[in-house]
Amino acid sequence: MAPNPETGAHMEADPAVKAFIAYLAHERNASRHTIAGYMIDMAQFASFLWKEQGKARLPWGSVDRFGARGFLVEFQKSGSAATTTARKLASLRSFYRFMEREDMVAQNPFAGLRAPKQAKKLPSFLSVSEVERLLKTPQVMFARVKVPSKFAEYAALRDVAILEVLYSTGARVGELTGLTEDRVDLISGIIRVRGKGKKERLCPLGRPACAALRTVLRHPEHVRLKALVPGRQRPVFMNPGGGAITSRSVERMMSRCVAEAGLGKTISPHALRHSFATHLLDAGADLRSVQELLGHASLSTTQIYTHVTVERLKRVYEDAHPRA
DSSP: OOOOHHHHHHHTTOHHHHHHHHHHHHTSOOOHHHHHHHHHHHHHHHHHHOTTOOOSSOOGGGOOHHHHHHHHHHHHHTTOOHHHHHHHHHHHHHHHHHHHHTTSOSOOTTTTOOOOOOOOOOOOOOOHHHHHHHHHHHHHHHHTOSSOOHHHHHHHHHHHHHHHHHHHHOOOHHHHHTOBGGGEETTTTEEEEEOGGGOEEEEEOOHHHHHHHHHHHTSOGGGOOSOOOTTOOOBSSBOTTSSBOOHHHHHHHHHHHHHHHTOOSOOOTHHHHHHHHHHHHHTTOOHHHHHHHHTOSSHHHHGGGGGGOHHHHHHHHHHHOTTO
8 A cells, every 4th residue: 555645755744643753763763764664654544545635734633443443454455564654553653652752642442452373484594504604605606707807806705705604603694784994893702783773782603704704804905995084984885886795695695605506586685684693592592682682682583593493493302301
């Protein structure tokens, strides 16, 4: 369901929307991506209710429980995933909770509405041997280049380091692309990443990841093409122009590596985060420690990985049960 262009054009001028966006940005430290998601949800809701609305101030207070429920039902009927409908509900409930607190509306029509049941989807992950095959692919592909450029040489080293760091730390791809040189401590074997809600955490690095990062950071300066802006740190992983590599570029690189490794599956960079958590739990790490390493705010988010550690359960059973 796309927002009506007429309604969407007036969203940013609406006082309630402007106040809510300011609240998200300054009090909740929400990212631009998160704020954009809220804007889409609010615009779609406004389009559903007021298709011909042309005013700068939308009548949010006129919405009742039936209007709120009708919007969610419409989304479900359109074939949207249960997760999408649940996100719309959460976004609009938060928006109305804010307006209720600021005395902009008398009630929250989304309060008490239940999200549709979601099928539990286990995270996809790689086995240890599959990870090892994946980590070798950037250099294998580089070895086939007949006349490699200096940047191609750098890119192969960079891609190895990217894959090593993703698997070694369990970092999100956005956390990795935002990594700057001042956030890397190779002596202590730690990187400092900025996660969701702009929260920072320390991620330990394994020896192979440290070695790969050290190689990239010591690479000849002539591949680093972009002059530094005063007061700004250089990104660790760079594109041909010397700027920070994007998340989309990392996804494309990993797709090529997955195909080269012959893994026979569609794997995103996030799968290395899933693999990181699964392998730690399989090896006996406690859930609370894995939660801290992943930067999860809630332990319930980390608990999904307990469903994919069957091999560990089998080993415990075989070691402990007298008739295993």
